Amino acid sequence: MQLKHKIVALSVLPLLLAVAVVCLLVLVQNQRLGEQQAQLIERSILASKQAELKHYVEMALSTIEPLYGSGRDDEETKRQVLALLARINFGADGYFFVYDSNGKSLMHPRQGDLVGKDLWNMTDAHGLLVIQALVKSARDGGGFQRYGWQKPSTGQPSEKLAYVTMLERWDWMLGTGIYLEDVDHAIAQVRHDVGNGIRTTMLAIAAVALIAVLLVFASGLTLNVSEQRLADRKLQQLTQRIVTSQEEERSRLSRELHDGISQLLVSIKFKFELAAHELAAGKASAGETLRQGIERLAGAIGEVRRISHDLHPSLLDTLGLASAIGQLASEFEQRSGLRVNYDNRLGDTRLSDGMNVALFRILQEALTNIERHAHARQVDIALAGNEHRVTLRIRDDGQGFNPRQVEQHSGGIGLRNIRERVEHFGGTFSIVSTASGTELDVALLLSAAPPVAEVQLP
Incomplete structure (x- = not known):
């Protein structure tokens, strides 16, 4: 891998790693906040439902108070109380129910086929003994119980929140409930909105990361082009220096050969020619002229040796x-x-x-x-x-x-x-x-x- 590619990789990889860590933190934090928000909304809605149920039961007790508070325990009084409770309803699935302490259904205005049956051992989809749990809640004084029950308007099992109380003198359990489909829907909507928010955030982070990577890539490309141009200019300058150095060296050698060796050789030629004429004329100075020519030839040899030594x-x-x-x-x-x-x-x-x-x-x-x-x-x-x-x-x-x-x-x-x-x-x-x-x-x-x-x- 070339250095420029390594630089780009070292720039991009930490950025991508940082973006991945940020995405992970945002995902975990959003999921946690979304779950906390869903739980908060669920608790708020359930608290509102509980207050509403308690109000309904108190209303029912005030309705039957003239009969129950009369102190009469005959069957006719009990029948009148059950008839009053059966007529009280709120909405399509808002009604009251009455059981005795042994789990026998005494009144159910929406599911009359249950009246008179022993439902003590009846369980919901989660295995909860529904009537036993309701009786226990009524006796303990808490009053609220969540369980699964068949919704009369749809005939489908649904989560239900009930509030029950005991009519101690008659050993009856009186209660009403609200189906929680709207609560489940609200919680599902919250989780859906949180999921959409997470996806939107991730897309935004991905877009920012993509833009950052493109900027780094563009910067790296620009730097690469700039460095390439700079390298080309330096190469051209180096080539020019080499050419200039070669020309300067050739000029120097040319000057040394022309001004030094060439002149020495010409001088030696003249000396040897003069010595030849003097020998032909029988002059005694021919030997001296020849000796001078040999000395100059030795000088030329030394000059050649010096130039050769300079070269290498x-x-x-x-x-x-x-x-x-x-x-x-x-x-x-x-x-x-x-x-x-x-x-x-x-x-x-x-x-x-x-x-x-x-x-x-x-x-x-x-x-x-x-x-x-x-x-x-x-x-x-x-x-x-x-x-x-x-x-x-x-x-x-x-x-x-x-x-x-x-x-x-x-x-x-x-x-x-x-x-x-x-x-x-x-x-x-x-x-x-x-x-x-x-x-x-x-x-x-x-x-x-x-x-x-x-x-x-x-």
């Missing part, structure tokens, strides 16, 4: 980096007139051919810059190495310069090429320049092993 020093291949740097330092001292101190602590450290060439070219570039711009009197060169790294330090006592400003300049091969050579081998490069001098430090790793103590340079 043969000592790198034969004696190694330390000797090649020593020769370069000696030639630079003779050519520039600067005092050069060379400290070689490379020892038996073995470098690859590429590292040898890189360090040699870095030193060449540094010495060229010192000769042209530093106005220094002394140069110190220190080379050191161990089994993990090799370091090269070049220090002068010149006037210094601004490294950042020089490195940003696009022409020439300068500091940028030095940095690129070092980075090619995964090394480090630093340069410190003040008014009292400049110090350039280069370190190249020889292996992937963790570095040990730094190589100490003087």
Whole structure:
């Protein structure tokens, strides 16, 4: 996976993870709040129903009070009480019922077929002994009981909430009830609304997450295009620098060949031609002329050797980096007139051919810059190495310069090429320049092993 793809992935994945966690928290919290709301509404409705049922029973008791409170316990009085209760109703399914304490149905205005039957052991769909539970609630004084019963208007089983009380003197249980279908419907509606709210919230979060992911993707794409264009510009600049460097090197070689070797060869040709004429004329000066021509031929050979050494020093291949740097330092001292101190602590450290060439070219570039711009009197060169790294330090006592400003300049091969050579081998490069001098430090790793103590340079 490319770096740009990794960056986009590292941007998108935490976002998606955060959105997933938020969605989970919202889902759990909404479900919990929805359930609490449903329970609150259910308790509120049931409390209202309980108050309503208690009011109905109190109304029924006040209706039969003239008969029950008369103290008569004859069958006719009981029949009149049952007849009064049978006529009291509220709504299609609101009625009163009466049982004796043994579970026998004494009055049921909606389901007359139950009257006279013993329903003591009758159970609802949940296995509850309905009449026994009602009698127990009436005797305990709580009065309220929830159970399943067949709804008269529909003939279907339904949840019912009843309130019952005992007529102690006659050992009767009087009660009424309200079917809870509307409560169940209200609770189902609340849960449905909560579910819709959760779905709406999830869709909103998903939309926000999608927009965020698209923004991250678009930003990554824009960054990718920008980086690609920047990389293309840098590649073009590098290519141009390489072409410029090649042309400069060709111009330098052309000048050296024309101004140096070419003129020497022409001079040698003239000397040899003059020596030939003098020999033909029998002059004694022919030997001296021939000797001068041979001396100039030796100078031409030395010039060719110098140019060849600049292109690729043969000592790198034969004696190694330390000797090649020593020769370069000696030639630079003779050519520039600067005092050069060379400290070689490379020892038996073995470098690859590429590292040898890189360090040699870095030193060449540094010495060229010192000769042209530093106005220094002394140069110190220190080379050191161990089994993990090799370091090269070049220090002068010149006037210094601004490294950042020089490195940003696009022409020439300068500091940028030095940095690129070092980075090619995964090394480090630093340069410190003040008014009292400049110090350039280069370190190249020889292996992937963790570095040990730094190589100490003087």
